Amino acid sequence: MGVVLTVAPTGPVATKADNSALPTTPQEIAAAVLEAYELGAAVAHIHVRDHEERPTADLGIAREAIAEISARCPILIQLSTGVGMGVPFQERARLVELRPEMATLNPCSMTFGGGEFSNPPQSVRALAARMQELGVKPELEIYDTGHLDACLRLRDEGLLPEKLQFSLVLGVAGGMAATAENLVTMAARLPQDCVWQVVAIGRANLRLSAMALALGGNVRAGLEDTLYLRKGELSLGNAPLVARAAALVEALDLSLASIEETRSLLELPERQR
Numbered sequence: 332m333g334v335v336l337t338v339a340p341t342g343p344v345a346t347k348a349d350n351s352a353l354p355t356t357p358q359e360i361a362a363a364v365l366e367a368y369e370l371g372a373a374v375a376h377i378h379v380r381d382h383e384e385r386p387t388a389d390l391g392i393a394r395e396a397i398a399e400i401s402a403r404c405p406i407l408i409q410l411s412t413g414v415g416m417g418v419p420f421q422e423r424a425r426l427v428e429l430r431p432e433m434a435t436l437n438p439c440s441m442t443f444g445g446g447e448f449s450n451p452p453q454s455v456r457a458l459a460a461r462m463q464e465l466g467v468k469p470e471l472e473i474y475d476t477g478h479l480d481a482c483l484r485l486r487d488e489g490l491l492p493e494k495l496q497f498s499l500v501l502g503v504a505g506g507m508a509a510t511a512e513n514l515v516t517m518a519a520r521l522p523q524d525c526v527w528q529v530v531a532i533g534r535a536n537l538r539l540s541a542m543a544l545a546l547g548g549n550v551r552a553g554l555e556d557t558l559y560l561r562k563g564e565l566s567l568g569n570a571p572l573v574a575r576a577a578a579l580v581e582a583l584d585l586s587l588a589s590i591e592e593t594r595s596l597l598e599l600p601e602r603q604r
């Protein structure tokens with residue numbers, strides 16, 4: 332089975348002032364996603380922005396981004412329900428009503444950089460249940476060791492699909508540090524037969540992505556996770572980061588999963604968009 336490459340072109344925090352290549356309009360995001368698709372990405376992890384570049388859960392903007400992406404390529408779309416600090420949970424949760432193939436599910440509240448990331452337990456349960464009703468596949472975001480246990484409790488309550496999909500997120504200030512030891516520990520604690528990737532924020536992005544591939548994980552690349560290609564060198568777009576991840580996969584003698592392979596690996600239902 333091939334490696335699933337996810338592109339994460341735009342995150343919740345950085346703006347064009349941090350890296351002018353950051354895509355922030357639906358058209359810019361879709362253009363970045365198309366380039367990533369052509370480089371081998373099978374999944375696009377999407378955050379959208381309002382006219383002032385602020386993270387938003389506006390359904391109209393998200394719908395436009397989905398339409399722009401779908402008009403360009405058949406990549407699988409994963410909407411972020413994390414959206415960005417300060418956007419209320421109930422607004423973020425409504426994004427799944429657009430029925431993307433996938434959406435993130437952030438199981439716990441936490442400090443996130445300089446902000447507070449609010450994910451109240453009852454709201455998380457309700458969102459997991461709604462995703463199940465709509466057939467939207469959750470990607471479970473694990474920023475700290477206890478978040479994995481929280482997800483396994485959701486599973487035990489019957490709120491998650493059988494095939495679990497995790498992101499091990501390392502390097503958010505307020506979550507696990509981006510160290511090799513943390514990655515090895517968390518990868519070893521994951522349940523059998525799950526699908527997982529590492530989301531390595533900042534400077535450790537390349538090294539931890541390589542480690543995750545060696546440990547049997549998938550890989551994510553893009554300006555959401557690091558604005559730099561290497562110390563002091565801003566990435567001129569998402570494409571250089573995605574190309575680097577694809578090259579890493581090839582250098583490790585692995586292959587990239589196609590859209591169809593990814594669909595079957597993740598047990599995604601068929602969708603008409």
Ligand code: KMH
Nearest residue numbers: 411412413414435472500
């Ligand atoms: N922004 C990353 C630290 C989400 O969007 O819901 C984690 C993430 C989760 O991508």
Ligand code: ZN
Nearest residue numbers: 342411413555
């Ligand atoms: Zn995200």
